[in-house]
Amino acid sequence: MFPANFDYYRAGSLAEAVDLLQKNPGAKVLAGGHSLVPAMKLRVAGPSALVDIGRIADLKGISLANGQLTIGALTTHAEVANSPLVKDNCGVLAQAAGQIGDQMIRNRGTIGGSLAHADPAADYPTVIRAVGAMITVFGPNGLRMINADSFFTDLFSTALADGEIITSVTVAAQDASTRGSYYKIPHPASGYAVVGACAIVSQADGVCSSVSVTVGGATANPVRCAGVESALIGKAANEANIAAAAAKTDESVNATMGDQYASSEYRNHLAAVAVKRALMAASA
Amino acid sequence: MNHTVTITINGVKHTREVEPRTLLASFIRDHVGLTGTNVGCDTSQCGACTVHVDGQAVKSCTVLAVQADGSSVTTIEGMAQGGKLHAVQQAFWDQHGLQCGYCTPGMIMSISYMLKQNPNASEEEIRHGLEGNICRCTGYQNIVKAALQAREALSN
Structure with a gap:
């Protein structure tokens, strides 16, 4: 299988990449290519040109400064999964990255590419929303930051404007009182999430002082489960309280995704199961 | 427009003119003639096309040859050394x-x-x-x- 023909440009810098995107209106950005190239081979995507940002050094690397963990857009899933800096400061990101695809896919796929692609069955969007990340993008009007809560706008759609490229993802470093966990129920063949839940729990004086819960895979974009969160705040993170909170998942998750493998009713059921398991792991 | 791509495979440099849509798996098999690397599903799932690019295992059916320009690739043919199996x-x-x-x-x-x-x-x-x-x-x-x-x- 081959993609339809396209023009190829390798950008040497971010500015050059944005310039190339503006000069080629039908162009798409190529990072690791592990969402885009398969889509092009299946001919569900047919960009007239690709702007390859894969060699722009500024977009690589992981750093910690002023309590903020910043991950460059070109950082691969394997690099995030294995990074001591990520494990120590936002462990759930490393845990989730290690569950994406397989070792070969993790060596090529990038965090920026995954977020820009906004696949409803992807893992990163769910986690990025739960940890309250900020996504930095660069475009014709310069740099701007987009809150993860408003980044995903629909199926495979984001708040990125024409000519904009994700440069990095920033999350606040978590302290020792905070733990997170991502629980994925993968499709057995593809490994994509049928449903995935991410829970971030901070505990103080034996009770949950803050809780963040998101569910992906059931809907076009991951959703925040406010009912679950408020049910657990101020309570001890024990199994009974977690089960009672997880039972409120259906207040927020109303599955719109459904296929011959997993109906929307089944995904609604799995959502509550995944939320409970993610909360249990984040409270252990 | 075609691009000139140079990829070192198992220690030997290969320079070819390729369309941008040429996959690394095709570069290895069809352009260079090393057919040990197989293409199974062609949808990034089966792993039959796995090779090492600059030391990293990747699925060569999901990498464009132009992306691998300048890199060093090891295929199954490069594993045995001096007549001795890896x-x-x-x-x-x-x-x-x-x-x-x-x-x-x-x-x-x-x-x-x-x-x-x-x-x-x-x-x-x-x-x-x-x-x-x-x-x-x-x-x-x-x-x-x-x-x-x-x-x-x-x-x-």
């Missing part, structure tokens, strides 16, 4: 880690990478690590046995 190849031979053999090149490239990353990989880690390589013959038992033998051989 430890993972020898282990597949000894443990009968294949039946039809179609997935084998990818399995060997995947396992050799996995053991380089994690020389003490447990059986569970090996089984989990092989999630990106599909075999439809063996039920994986002898493949895992081969990986375990290779782990011991490589650690000595």
Whole structure:
């Protein structure tokens, strides 16, 4: 299988990449290519040109400064999964990255590419929303930051404007009182999430002082489960309280995704199961 | 517009004019003629096309040749050195880690990478690590046995 023909440009810098995107209106950005190239081979995507940002050094690397963990857009899933800096400061990101695809896919796929692609069955969007990340993008009007809560706008759609490229993802470093966990129920063949839940729990004086819960895979974009969160705040993170909170998942998750493998009713059921398991792991 | 791409495969430089849509798997097989790398599913799932690009295991059906320009690739043909099978190849031979053999090149490239990353990989880690390589013959038992033998051989 081959993609339809396209023009190829390798950008040497971010500015050059944005310039190339503006000069080629039908162009798409190529990072690791592990969402885009398969889509092009299946001919569900047919960009007239690709702007390859894969060699722009500024977009690589992981750093910690002023309590903020910043991950460059070109950082691969394997690099995030294995990074001591990520494990120590936002462990759930490393845990989730290690569950994406397989070792070969993790060596090529990038965090920026995954977020820009906004696949409803992807893992990163769910986690990025739960940890309250900020996504930095660069475009014709310069740099701007987009809150993860408003980044995903629909199926495979984001708040990125024409000519904009994700440069990095920033999350606040978590302290020792905070733990997170991502629980994925993968499709057995593809490994994509049928449903995935991410829970971030901070505990103080034996009770949950803050809780963040998101569910992906059931809907076009991951959703925040406010009912679950408020049910657990101020309570001890024990199994009974977690089960009672997880039972409120259906207040927020109303599955719109459904296929011959997993109906929307089944995904609604799995959502509550995944939320409970993610909360249990984040409270252990 | 075609692009001139130079990729070093198993230590030999190959320069070819390719369309941007040329996949690395096709560059290796059709342009250079090294057909040990197989293409199975062609949808990034089966792992038969696994090669090492600059030391990293990747699925060559999902990488464009233009992306790999300037890089150094190792394929199954580059594993045996001086007429001696690589430890993972020898282990597949000894443990009968294949039946039809179609997935084998990818399995060997995947396992050799996995053991380089994690020389003490447990059986569970090996089984989990092989999630990106599909075999439809063996039920994986002898493949895992081969990986375990290779782990011991490589650690000595």
